[in-house]
Amino acid sequence: MIPPDLTLETKKAILRPLSMDDYDAFLALAKKDFDMWEYFSLNLGDEKQLTRWFEMAFADKSANTRRAFTIIDKESGKIGGSSSLGNIAPHDLRAEIGWSWLGKEFRSTGLNRHAKYAMMKYAFEQLNYERVEFKTDVLNARARKGLANVGGIEEGILRSHMTMWNNRRRTSIYYSVLKSEWPGVKLRLFADGYDV
Numbered sequence: 001m002i003p004p005d006l007t008l009e010t011k012k013a014i015l016r017p018l019s020m021d022d023y024d025a026f027l028a029l030a031k032k033d034f035d036m037w038e039y040f041s042l043n044l045g046d047e048k049q050l051t052r053w054f055e056m057a058f059a060d061k062s063a064n065t066r067r068a069f070t071i072i073d074k075e076s077g078k079i080g081g082s083s084s085l086g087n088i089a090p091h092d093l094r095a096e097i098g099w100s101w102l103g104k105e106f107r108s109t110g111l112n113r114h115a116k117y118a119m120m121k122y123a124f125e126q127l128n129y130e131r132v133e134f135k136t137d138v139l140n141a142r143a144r145k146g147l148a149n150v151g152g153i154e155e156g157i158l159r160s161h162m163t164m165w166n167n168r169r170r171t172s173i174y175y176s177v178l179k180s181e182w183p184g185v186k187l188r189l190f191a192d193g194y195d196v
Helices: 020-031 034-039 047-062 111-126 141-149 182-189
Strands: 013-017 066-073 078-089 094-102 131-137 153-163 169-178
Touching (some): 094 111, 141 169
Antiparallel strands (some): 078 094, 131 169
16 A cells, blocks of 8 residues: 555655645635646636545545645746546556646746656656556646656547536547566666656
8 A cells, every 4th residue: 555644755845645734825826827627627716626636536535546746846846736546556556746836936847757757756666566657638738748658658538527617528548657667667768867
């Protein structure tokens, strides 16, 4: 089982367990950029939806199906956003990296790559999982490019897959990295010093 207090770290990022103490910092980040929530299932700039998001993360933690992390930018010491290792399936040796978002000032800084690297490394090298998967809105070109840039292989589309906070039906696209691919992905895409 994944420890409930799991913390991961790279040269640039600390991923520590989500805490209710993070609420105000998350709300401040989430309110700065309304457009960020176009492709997210909830609008975290809305206090009720942010509260619901926290409640779901804590419920998933209790069920041992997800570990939600608060991402800290080590250079500034500030909270940058969140990501999760979820849909944890120990029997099937797989998990999903998702529920990811960063405040505007932390995008295009490498923080997202560091967070994804930390979770992939943990899944493949500590849990010995066979598969890490990702999904995003098929319309989210930025996220799709980002998933390809961390080694994700496009797999398929699930039509009318999710109901979004604005009642739009989202079509999702899946990506994955397999354990057999991880050594090459790590060498090719993360060779410039991610480990502490």
